[in-house]
Amino acid sequence: MPDTTDLILTPNLDNADDFYATLLAAHEGLSKEESDALHARLLLILANHIGDNKLLEQAIEAARKAG
């Protein structure tokens, strides 16, 4: 876990089910390659929105450790 608690790791989505359904729908009809590319673009867009390198480092660390 990151040392600071800046990164939100508690539930924070307005409606988790709606979000998940939207995410799945975005992939519908795509090949695996196209889906991977979509994910990469989505990640870069969200990273830009967050804009804070410290937070992004914490997020990368959390993702690395969860697998």
Add this chain to the structure above:
Amino acid sequence: MNKIFETPLYPYRRAPEQDEERIMRHKVVVVGAGPIGLSAAIDLAQNDIPVLVIDDNDKVSFGSRAICFAKRPLEILDRLGAGDAMVEKGVEWELGRVFFGAREVYRFNLLPEAGHKRPAFINLQQYYFEEFLVRRLRELEAEGRPVEIRGKNKLAAIGAHEDHVTLEIDTPEGPYNIEAEWLIAADGAGSPTRRMMGLDFVGKVFEDNFLIADVIMQADFPTERWFWFDPPFNRGQSALLHKQPDNVWRIDFQLGWDIDREHELKPENIDRRLRAMLGENIRYELEWSSIYTFQCRRMERFRKGRVIFAGDSAHQVSPFGARGANSGLQDTDNLIWKLKLVIEGNAPESLLDSYDFERILAADENILNSTRSTDFITPKSEISRILRDAVLDLSARHEFARPLVNSGRLSVPAVYDGSPLNTADALDGPAISRPGAPCPDAPLGDGFLLDRLGDRFILLTIDAEAPDEIEEDGITVTRLSLSVRDDTTGALKRRYLADEPSAVYLIRPDQHVAARRPSWNENLFRAAIRRATGKE
């Protein structure tokens, strides 16, 4: 073998019509003595509307089938006089565990909100449920209420007319004919009524099979719901373990699409699966097993003239979320008071169109939720499996991922937003009790609010004045006067007032809110009553 499956509860008896030339016309005929048909019949009988139930069988359904009953249906069963029997026999549970692969990723507690008479959920085999309903129906029959149930009476043909329906019924002693002013088709997913009328049933068939096993065992497992994604004993699939009364455990194994049904149902193959899941040394007795597939679909309209569909005959969902029997009970809860008013001439037939509106809205909500659960449990593509597994991986360490884990969103009642029966909200009150919502329960002295509402129109006043009774075009509305002074837990204020000092609610016989305002206003409430009964 459990004896309950073998005892005829409503054995065949020769009916008077079988010896008469004249064709008898019944007020209401219900096809199907499952949970939904029986509930409809009890509700009608309690309201003194004559009802005849026919079923091609004469026993409870075989196997546990629907096992999870949610709070709102239990509240409806209280109104039908069967709630106590259900809750006394049922198993209450609040804790769940989620496994991914070989490890437990997290545990959860449903944390039911305090101040409700009924628990969030109970588990109970469908055969008990049906038995309790038949017992209640017999009680009403013994009281002289106009209700009758005929076993081994199979609907063979149906003719739909402007103001009645003709039925040809097969029995062990040959066929006979009757007529019905109204017919409620509660004859299940394969509805013969629907088929004979040639009505549509469109939607999605999921390409998957599930093996259900009910096993009796003296096991140490706690009363919890355990759900496995991709477990070592069922690779690439899912599994569920759930406790029922009498030490019966429900076990669901996802099998995938391309399977050999006969092979999977062989006791030695079920045994192999059970031992891989629960341990080599378990001792158990197999009570029931079955393989099912499922659909998520509904009829375009639930009413066709004098024939009204309720429960699985009208809509089907995946089993995840317990939205089958639970939503069917809410269908009849919605339907019966409307049908009563129409039959008694106190509302226009068009009031029944609101059954379509409100219950189609609920069916769509149930289909949406259960489809999403299915998509999570059975990912449809490589990328959805990757996302699903990422959510599960993250859920072990990070709380945020847990609301994304979807092994079934447990049944909650629909709010009839936008219903033609609602009057626009005129109170700055809590959203949970807005027009269209089912009334939330609240403690009242030694009892509970919902038990005071019953099955008629109520004017609920909280620190507000209003007449004790008003009548509007044949509809009698009785006042229930409450005050926050008696609200020791604060639940009434939280659920009905928020920051408002007073409120007047018009509540329908199915305990849904029709209108609310801060204070009494005769003209506006009379208009709301007319609106709630399909008169404007």
